[in-house]
Amino acid sequence: MKAPTTVFQLSKILKLSPSTISRALKDHPDIAPETRRRVLELAQKLDYEPNAYAVSLRTNSSREFGVIVPSLKGYFYDSFITALEEKARNEGYSLIILISGDDPEVELANLRICKQRRAVGIFISVSSRTANHEQFRKLQEQELPVVFFDKVPEHFSGHKIRFNDERAATLAAEHLIQKGKRNILALFGDPNMSITTWREEAFAQTFKNHGLAGSFTRQYILNEREADRAVSIALKSNKRPDAIFCMTDEILIGAMKAIQVSATKVPDDVGILAISNGAFPRHYHPEVTYVETSGIKLGHLAFTHMMDFLAGTETMRELEVEPVLVEGGSV
Amino acid sequence: MKAPTTVFQLSKILKLSPSTISRALKDHPDIAPETRRRVLELAQKLDYEPNAYAVSLRTNSSREFGVIVPSLKGYFYDSFITALEEKARNEGYSLIILISGDDPEVELANLRICKQRRAVGIFISVSSRTANHEQFRKLQEQELPVVFFDKVPEHFSGHKIRFNDERAATLAAEHLIQKGKRNILALFGDPNMSITTWREEAFAQTFKNHGLAGSFTRQYILNEREADRAVSIALKSNKRPDAIFCMTDEILIGAMKAIQVSATKVPDDVGILAISNGAFPRHYHPEVTYVETSGIKLGHLAFTHMMDFLAGTETMRELEVEPVLVEGGSV
């Protein structure tokens, strides 16, 4: 790469000092209009762009946030990041996006990168295998704001932005109850993940509150294929479920594959309801009714909270996004 | 944020010069083992991380790439970026990911950010509305390597990494012919996009080469809903197609919705074949046969080429990823 234009070069050409160039470029009142015009003109002509490193070093402010996610797939983080990026760009910030691949080692390395880049703040969805919170404690000690989102560490206090999972599961359960479903196959995710526990308990509690504790059968599903198999078996059984609840998009996809194989009609033969980011449910016909856990909303809230905290108008808090029911035609 | 530890602080505490600290931290042979040990120990204790801005400013090398994409959605860019990020991280580089939202203005702003950040190189999939190539010419003038990928500008010469679209369409056509399909509904995308033209021409040519020019009906589809409607109508017509070809994932999704509504059986009643990144075809049952245009492969090739060019072992070139047919059970 050719050496980019610098203020010094501009100053030499115009026979001015670097100070004057710098001030002219940022509309400092000390500069004569005619001088400013000449500077801007030459800067434009020579394609001058300020060296972000020099600026950040001198002003000691980086204007960038670190974003650490386990993966870009999963149809959630992409929308979260999209929301974050848009808001950040509008405020003059940019993002360092780092993918941990659900590996605590890489996650740690990524945190170091954020520190080296002097990020003003970090957004992180922790890897599911992250057990040690020592690094987060250190960051707090150094007063580098860390906003946890989606997958938040349970036994560590900090900024947390997540969905109200209990409410999501409750909404789902209530809708199924209201639609008269009394023999539901409820598919939950990994029972070792706290998100599963929360959703499952709220789901069960809702049925119990309606005196319908026996209206659903729960099953734990680790991946798409397992969902496929579970639903496939259930549909063939003699007491076929009248509705299927899918805790995640992944489970929904597996379930829908099984339904497509069978001659089962949705929603007449069996109802489907999922908790989802909102993309997949629309891929089917009829569109699947779902409780929305929107990455966009989460991204907006996370960014707003970060900015407020940086501005000093907010304290360390745990915030929740309220999910809403989006009716398709599947229940 | 608290002020992070600096070499200067370390040097004061250890009564050494900053030079010695700096050298000790990077295993310079001039440093005595005992001294190095003491420095590393204190650095560890005080959580020292080098200021990336100061390093980049001094060494004049940023070790980061700019990545500009129209969007993160669409299940293609996410995999491309994932591939890029992994390779970059392994080489000690990181990515500045910028989303243009298919807006040429934002795209331009993003390019400026890359320049200000002194990115070593830029990967960009240009917005479909980008008509002016002036900015790219300027970048070439400044010898800042720009690698175009996926959506590459047609009338501008530069590094281009894209799929062999002609081959993808040819593969698709040949597979349909081989399977005996003679009444195909071929759904292409926006006729104003060059990618559509390439795929369409190769598709048509393949049929012509087999003396089967009349075996398919082409239709242009701008979005998912249009695909849904087109297929829906076609399936009800008295000369129902024996196969449907979908040029993109978006079209596939719309087509599959229509198929789910009808009582049509795949592949017995109608075959389905798509050109896809590979995620969606697996969501259906039977899994949809597709010609793979893998974001992962494209990402790997783009990064490798960028590194080779930077190393001087490659020249400005246009490279293509060869698509492969992945058989599901839909044809």
Add this chain to the structure above:
DNA sequence: ATCGGAATCGCAAACGATTGCGTAAATGAC
């Protein structure tokens, strides 16, 4: 005792932009 040469470490100048302070010239008030 002298000398050559490792082995260690420090000095100081960079990298590019910003900014408090100082100063010369221009302007205004009287």
Add this chain to the structure above:
DNA sequence: GTCATTTACGCAATCGTTTGCGATTCCGAT
């Protein structure tokens, strides 16, 4: 014409790290 103020610009330090060039000590070899 004098003095005070404003206008417009320059000086030089600074951010944190790197690195070429010395400088010092210490050692064994002659």
